Amino acid sequence: MNFALSEQQQMLQSTVAAALAAGFPPQRLHSLINRRADDGAHTEFDGLELWGLPIDPKYGGAGLEMIDAALVAECVGFAAAAVPIVNHWLVAFALSHASDRDIAAKWLPQLATGKLRGTVALAEGESRWLPDDWTLRGDGGTLNGEKWFVGDVAPNGLIVVGLAGGELGLVLPDASGIGTKVLDGVDRTRSMARLRFTATPFVPLGCVADGAVRLVDAALILTAADAFGGARRLLEMTTAYLGQREQFGMRLVQFQAIKHQLANIALEVEPCRALYWYAAHAFDHRRDECSASAALAKAHICDRFLQMSRDCIELHGGIGFTWDYDAQIWLKRAMFDATIYGSARRHRERYARLVGW
Amino acid sequence: MDLAYSRDYEIFRSEVRAFLRQYWAGPNRDRAKRAEEARVFREAAIEAGYLYRSVPKIYGGSEQVVDILKGQIIREEFERVRAPREVDGVGVTLLLPTLLEHGTAEQKACFIPRTVTGEFVWAQGYSEPSAGSDLASLRTRAELKDGRWTINGQKIWSSGAHLARYMFMLARTETAAAKHAGISYLLVDLKQPGIDVRPLKQMTGGAEFCEVFFNDAWTPADWIVGERAKGWRVSRSTLKHERNFIGGVDRIAKPFERLVGLAKQARLGDAPAIEDAEIRQRLARIAGSVAALTYSSYRQTSLAARGEDPGLIQLLFKLYGSNVGHEIAQCARELMGDSFLLAPIADGARSDGIEKWNQQFMGSIAVAIAGGASNIQRNIIAERGLGLPRSVN
Numbered sequence: 001m002n003f004a005l006s007e008q009q010q011m012l013q014s015t016v017a018a019a020l021a022a023g024f025p026p027q028r029l030h031s032l033i034n035r036r037a038d039d040g041a042h043t044e045f046d047g048l049e050l051w052g053l054p055i056d057p058k059y060g061g062a063g064l065e066m067i068d069a070a071l072v073a074e075c076v077g078f079a080a081a082a083v084p085i086v087n088h089w090l091v092a093f094a095l096s097h098a099s100d101r102d103i104a105a106k107w108l109p110q111l112a113t114g115k116l117r118g119t120v121a122l123a124e125g126e127s128r129w130l131p132d133d134w135t136l137r138g139d140g141g142t143l144n145g146e147k148w149f150v151g152d153v154a155p156n157g158l159i160v161v162g163l164a165g166g167e168l169g170l171v172l173p174d175a176s177g178i179g180t181k182v183l184d185g186v187d188r189t190r191s192m193a194r195l196r197f198t199a200t201p202f203v204p205l206g207c208v209a210d211g212a213v214r215l216v217d218a219a220l221i222l223t224a225a226d227a228f229g230g231a232r233r234l235l236e237m238t239t240a241y242l243g244q245r246e247q248f249g250m251r252l253v254q255f256q257a258i259k260h261q262l263a264n265i266a267l268e269v270e271p272c273r274a275l276y277w278y279a280a281h282a283f284d285h286r287r288d289e290c291s292a293s294a295a296l297a298k299a300h301i302c303d304r305f306l307q308m309s310r311d312c313i314e315l316h317g318g319i320g321f322t323w324d325y326d327a328q329i330w331l332k333r334a335m336f337d338a339t340i341y342g343s344a345r346r347h348r349e350r351y352a353r354l355v356g357w
Numbered sequence: 358m359d360l361a362y363s364r365d366y367e368i369f370r371s372e373v374r375a376f377l378r379q380y381w382a383g384p385n386r387d388r389a390k391r392a393e394e395a396r397v398f399r400e401a402a403i404e405a406g407y408l409y410r411s412v413p414k415i416y417g418g419s420e421q422v423v424d425i426l427k428g429q430i431i432r433e434e435f436e437r438v439r440a441p442r443e444v445d446g447v448g449v450t451l452l453l454p455t456l457l458e459h460g461t462a463e464q465k466a467c468f469i470p471r472t473v474t475g476e477f478v479w480a481q482g483y484s485e486p487s488a489g490s491d492l493a494s495l496r497t498r499a500e501l502k503d504g505r506w507t508i509n510g511q512k513i514w515s516s517g518a519h520l521a522r523y524m525f526m527l528a529r530t531e532t533a534a535a536k537h538a539g540i541s542y543l544l545v546d547l548k549q550p551g552i553d554v555r556p557l558k559q560m561t562g563g564a565e566f567c568e569v570f571f572n573d574a575w576t577p578a579d580w581i582v583g584e585r586a587k588g589w590r591v592s593r594s595t596l597k598h599e600r601n602f603i604g605g606v607d608r609i610a611k612p613f614e615r616l617v618g619l620a621k622q623a624r625l626g627d628a629p630a631i632e633d634a635e636i637r638q639r640l641a642r643i644a645g646s647v648a649a650l651t652y653s654s655y656r657q658t659s660l661a662a663r664g665e666d667p668g669l670i671q672l673l674f675k676l677y678g679s680n681v682g683h684e685i686a687q688c689a690r691e692l693m694g695d696s697f698l699l700a701p702i703a704d705g706a707r708s709d710g711i712e713k714w715n716q717q718f719m720g721s722i723a724v725a726i727a728g729g730a731s732n733i734q735r736n737i738i739a740e741r742g743l744g745l746p747r748s749v750n
């Protein structure tokens with residue numbers, strides 16, 4: 001019985017945190033949200049060779065678990081780093097479940113090196129995020145229809161597409177008939193597009209059993225981890241700012257009203273760490289609890305992140321409400337996390353059903 | 358990360374189970390017999406090394422090597438069959454650790470063995486009418502004269518003092534010293550003419566805490582724990598235990614389980630309340646907090662087992678638990694319907710017994726006050742957890 005991080009895991013988090021801090025300093029984040037030219041590079045992060053982290057070593061990956069992926073996602077959330085790693089891993093999770101082993105053997109090694117990138121196209125708008133909601137049909141080996149809010153679409157990358165009946169399909173690099181419309185997302189640290197498929201060829205993944213559910217569980221857990229990281233960052237930023245801002249001849253952190261507000265925020269944020277850890281751990285080791293834990297963690301943590309980000313901006317005063325101050329970056333990440341893959345309400349209802357209420 | 362126990366621990370678990378099968382048949386239907394059965398059972402459990410593991414054998418404990426995971430297994434297994442664990446009350450949860458840390462050999466020998474068996478029942482005498490959160494401003498005086506302490510003053514809110522034989526208390530022994538520096542930690546026999554214990558009726562209807570008046574009461578000179586004037590430090594180690602104790606996950610997880618039970622039992626319209634969309638949302642929202650607290654305690658336990666400091670989270674348990682208690686109360690109130698009108702243990706209560714939830718509705722407020730009120734917890738989190746300066750108010 002050991003529910004704490006190993007030395008390797010602590011090391012993983014500290015190296016990833018350092019690489020992301022170096023690669024995505026605030027100036028760069030602001031230049032991203034101002035849509036200034038950005039080469040999209042993440043050299044320090046690339047140097048860590050994490051693209052294959054959850055991929056089976058027989059396909060050239062590191063064979064680590066969901067908890068390790070989630071620890072990295074926490075760092076990404078903390079840094080608000082524009083690295084397309086989570087969507088890439090989701091493709092890896094989906095392909096690992098493909099019943100057609102040739103697909104895994106063909107594509108996973110390329111995903112593991114990061115030379116080939118992947119993303120997932122699940123949502124169809126109007127809150128249709130989950131397998132039961134999907135309506136896109138893959139008749140006759142081609143796709144016709146739309147997918148919304150697709151992140152990190154790479155030229156010549158793989159796209160895992162959610163299909164009617166909770167099936168998954170794989171769109172291969174260079175596939176024809178894909179129209180991409182970039183969406184103006186509220187969170188500009190993450191790219192987002194609407195994809196229109198017109199007679200686009202695809203390969204059915206033929207996932208074993210609950211492949212689409214596993215994919216969604218993974219997405220929920222990694223989003224929860226991202227939200228925890230973001231909340232940690234905002235709390236740290238707010239505590240530091242109020243520690244040096246003076247009013248009434250004193251530093252604001254000397255006022256008890258401020259201290260209590262910060263204590264209340266810490267109270268809501270810190271326990272979320274173990275909540276996402278548990279869901280991630282369950283993904284690999286307690287499968288019967290995984291979907292419920294993932295739904296609960298996503299709902300709870302993203303809710304907390306959204307509320308605390310409002311509180312933190314309020315605590316900053318006017319500076320917090322400006323475009324050029326850092327806080328807004330994380331408020332918008334909180335807005336993104338709260339919405340992507342379905343609302344807290346939706347996942348709480350799923351939780352209730354999954355635990356048999 | 359591994360939530361399973363290793364083979365050695367699973368062997369230990371099966372030993373605990375075998376012990377329980379042999380010595381514990383379940384709580385006796387006849388309430389009158391329960392106390393005696395619990396006493397006999399505890400003796401066997403101490404002998405087997407399962408209770409009072411940190412208490413030396415000479416003082417009636419089982420003196421085991423510290424092993425947090427074994428402790429956890431014992432709690433789980435005893436809980437599963439509802440076997441008695443250590444005796445309830447502040448004598449065991451608060452005084453015992455303090456005596457082990459600061460007591461003299463004589464004090465330990467005199468008090469620990471019979472506290473462990475439950476023979477000595479204790480009350481905590483800290484709060485005073487004008488010293489609550491600002492405990493160090495307490496005024497009850499103890500003077501050393503003729504080889505004994507003479508005590509004058511008043512304590513208040515002392516839980517169970519009317520049923521207790523002894524009290525551990527804080528008293529001012531040095532009048533000239535600064536606030537925190539003038540306090541000593543004393544043990545007192547409550548059964549004496551100079552002490553008047555008057556139960557105060559609580560809002561729930563029971564009389565569980567008391568006022569205690571000291572009028573030239575006395576206690577032997579050597580019934581002081583730790584050095585003279587060092588009582589504040591001695592008492593702080595006690596409060597630390599209290600924070601963990603009240604924040605215990607069981608105290609939240611159990612009422613939540615019962616709340617889900619209530620939602621299944623209660624009806625909204627024509628259907629069980631648990632089928633109502635809004636109630637399901639509320640329950641799931643609380644479930645998120647309960648799960649976060651539970652898994653945080655796994656993390657705390659694991660880090661403690663490794664000898665590492667879990668940090669901020671330790672300071673959060675009390676306030677987090679109090680807040681979840683409030684949420685449970687609010688949800689329960691909605692589920693109770695008209696039963697909310699009835700006294701918790703009313704004469705002629707309705708047969709479904711739902712009105713007993715009024716006990717939780719009120720009791721959860723006490724949790725937020727006793728053992729350091731919520732605002733004081735916020736001060737602690739801000740100052741010790743987030744490193745913010747002490748307040749200017």
Ligand SMILES: Cc1cc2nc3c(=O)[nH]c(=O)nc-3n(C[C@H](O)[C@H](O)[C@H](O)COP(=O)(O)OP(=O)(O)OC[C@H]3O[C@@H](n4cnc5c(N)ncnc54)[C@H](O)[C@@H]3O)c2cc1C
Pocket residue numbers: 256480481482483484488489490491513514515516517566723726727728729730731732733
């Ligand atoms: C059921 C129950 C059992 C108890 N059992 C015992 C017992 O066995 N032994 C014992 O000694 N005591 C016991 N107590 C007393 C308990 O420890 C005190 O009630 C508690 O410490 C608060 O003190 P107070 O009641 O004087 O409130 P006060 O200290 O007067 O506080 C009133 C309010 O002001 C707030 N407040 C106080 N100071 C500050 C500050 N600096 N900043 C912001 N807000 C502040 C508090 O949060 C509280 O909400 C018990 C209390 C209860 C309710």
